[in-house]
Amino acid sequence: MSVTATTTLVHSVKSPLLAALCSQCVAGGQRNINTFSKNSAKQITQSCKMAQSCKLVKSTMDANMCKICGCLANPRKFTNGFDPKMNSVIRSQSTSATSVSRLSSAATGVTWAQLMTEMSGDGLTASLDTTPDLKRFLSEVGTDPREARYWLKQFTNFEQQRPFAIVQVYPEVFAKKQLLGQLTSCLSFLQRNNMRPVVILGSPIVTAINFSASDLQQLKAQTVHDSTVLASLLEANRVLARPLFIGTNVLRAEKLPGDTFCGELCDVNTELIMWCLLSKHIPIIPAFGETPSGQILAVDMWSVTEKLSSALQPLKVIKVNTCGGFVDETGSVIANINLPADLHAAAEKPWCTPVLRNKMERIYGLLSVLPSESSVVITSVDKMLKELFTHRGSGTFFKITEPIYHYSSFNKVDLVRLTDLITKAFGKVLDEDYFLEIENQLHTIYLSKEYNAAAIILQDDSVGVPYLCKFAVSLKAQGEGTGEMLWETIRKDFPRLFWRSRGDNPINSWYFKKCEGSWSQQYWTVFWYGVSEHKLSCLLIDTAVKRKESLIIPTKASVTSTQQ
Template identity: 35%
Template sequence: MQKDTRHTIVRLLSNIGSRREVDQYLKRFSSVESTRFAVVKVGGTILRDDLDNLVSSLSFLYRVGLFPIVIHGGGAQLNAALEEAGVETKRIDGMRVTTPEVLEVARKVFQRENWRLVEALEAMGTRARPIPSGVFEARLLDEERLGLVGEISGVDLDPIRSSIRAGHLPILSSLGETPSGQILNINADVAANKLALDIEPYKIIFLTGTGGLLDNYGRIIPSVNLAEDYNFLMSQDWVEGGMRLKVEQIKGLLDELPLSSSVSMTVPEHLAKELFTHRGSGTLIRRGEGVVRYDGLDGLDRERTAELIASCFGRPLTEGYFDKKPFYRVYMSDSYRATAILTKENGIPYLDKIGVTDQAQGEGLGGSIWMRMKQENPKLFWRSRVENPINHWYFDEADGSYRDGRWVVFWYGLESFEEVKTCVDAALKMPETLVKQEDQDV
């Protein structure tokens, strides 16, 4: 890719996030071997209803020198084609029973959808190679019950590597093939997971209509740190059915992959924002790491904590910081890359510092610490400078706020006007705890 084209694309990406964020992620993705950047699973519904945004987002990645491996389904199109052909079909345990008549239709549908995506990419100047079969070696799963449904026994990566070496995006369908040449029907999610296990990509991306995992209010959950959040999620009544199964499957997949691998779920239109900004646009899921709660400062590595805060804010803590405050709880990630430090003021927890390194922001560690802290502290207040770029998130998380000069005081869980007034007054009187005043202090 020409240097000026890359520069233009990076500048465009900066419109969805800071230039620093974009450069950070682009450098990280570019450092990975081309075949190990990302596996992108595209459902048939996306191909049918959102092809333009899909092609635009994949072309964007291609123009910054990234080669996602795309594997698509076609269930919606297959349903329509079977109905049109008058071929009856049924499902057992969620799997389509595949008779020879069904498979004949399926082959045509998957090949057509594969070529349709390739042609749309080529029309935008993005070189793409159709690979409708030949990657997944398979055997019959249960011929008596399911017919020509396959179980993957091996993955041939040569067609994918050849495509990327030639500068083409590899576009795969999920059909498998036995050693004797019999084509078999394979679930696209299963094929994407098996492909990811063999490639060990940096990213596994599921493009969906919902844009991510949804909470009980229908809002997208921005990040899931499985080490910290999995048990909590699975204990919630609203995590059921397809969502529960999806979380379990993703955990099983990530448990078998390197810690550097992660899963993103988003819509095609927002793929670049999900990949190149800390805030993202969908749901980021990682194996992650645990969060330790210290009651007071006992057991806390003060030196590493001070280094973390200095790294996050670009300035060190004031001298004697750890000796001056009534520390209540400290939440710290295992790696000392994210923390929330709470003191107790007038009997109510006060968030004195929350610090998350750039890399940890991209991994969702800050969100995990916030969730844990909020679960264990039903009342909390804190302050933030008015120009702090994450105030929009604080406004979403808080029950209320009060602005006075250069500070905004936030709170949740406070029960009376007197409690709010006491906390606001206490927050505004807090002394500076960082050596040099700059853009933000929380």
């Protein structure tokens, strides 16, 4: 059975006796045997002398009781030390474990016991199995283990004094059991791997003019219910969660003018949130503010996300919905929006409505006050891990990206840094004479400000089509969309281009999407775009294959090749 550091109580077991005996009441020395009959409560009290501070139950009068009631409050240990048959009995009889504390609300009329009985009957908690985290992660993401390992290493080294992610969950996620289970799995994975999330629940408030008292009451009831369900599912999945319910003075608001029950968020109190994070609980924050006089007001969910992100400085801000990121006029998801450049360029696109432009401007405003490595992601709940832990992603990724600079010579280029980027990107050492050999052919060098991406384009007078000699992007920049931005810059500047790539290069699938024609042999694949003449394409192939190889000495590199 699942045990957490907070008091838990097994519900919905097949045997009433086991239900009584398996009640777990060992959190901070408090005995919580509520909701049982007086006789059952008395039997437990007499038979089980509980140790303080969530230690193993000892000294029971009945050996079988000791085996059944045995509970380790370490969430990673369950029925250790007991007879295997008894372990099997416990696991088969207990379908879920939830907090014994009752939540009674005038708005909801819901108790923990009722919620967990409902969820157990619906099979929600039963789906939260004990599959190892990495196995579940790879199954959901479907990525190369090396790629997954890279991002896990990047993220788990994140500074632990602040949250890894602020996760804003739209209310429609709670309407589907499958999506709710996936959300729980994602949050559990992050928490167990020291990537601590802060969850925000509520609703986007489009207009606050006519937000009545009944609207407020209805939204409060739904948000409290959703917070309770999510916390219960997380604890059933052996992850600690703490809803910071309305009235905890976390969010401070001022009432908007007029007869409305909406407010404008003016301040956040992060003390309770930091306490949750330090005690390894996932804080769940409903989007309701409190005035100095104690009045409760609904506030826009994105406003809460903005304020909390500004105060807590997370690495990721994730907006989780049911439909995914922004889509263009063809219905395809827009993978990357690089700010501020794309903010101006998007204004000319047919998909950029005033509503979407306003969202982009607010996201840009938020990123402007976050660390340079921070990003905002809009994704669907079933693609959340894929978006976080793959280079290709699965939603819309927003980041203030490095500017791309153009050079026509090597005079202002740091060749040491450029060589280091190429060496790491290709996993080979660059020929020491490479820059001297191409100096007279050089057309354009593209470099990102921090040397995380580069492209070298040569002018080949024999064919009249520019040749992309090097296209290198660090793994970190690949996941941030810098490579895509660099490619779009090249496409704008060069209507025709050709290049080659090793046949076993893992990035070739990306090249096939970008090219208009290609040719392959055993060692090389030649790509081009902007060329329609058959005779010219044959000449390009012959020219590319005969070019001297400049990356010649294999070396151990921390990242994989991004080009030839």
